[in-house]
Amino acid sequence: MPEPWSDRQVILAIALTLILVLGLILGSVSHNQEPQAPMLWRETPQPKTTPLAI
8 A cells, every 4th residue: 555645745746736737828828929810600501402303
């Protein structure tokens, strides 16, 4: 059975996790990001269906 972590190890693990998460969040946000044009969705026309002639 593994030995339990000491309080210092737990606090260190939590602090490292928070630093990693904050670093990833701040690293993914670009400060020089130019505003992009919004995506414009265009409806595709539905093909006209005709009844089948037998």
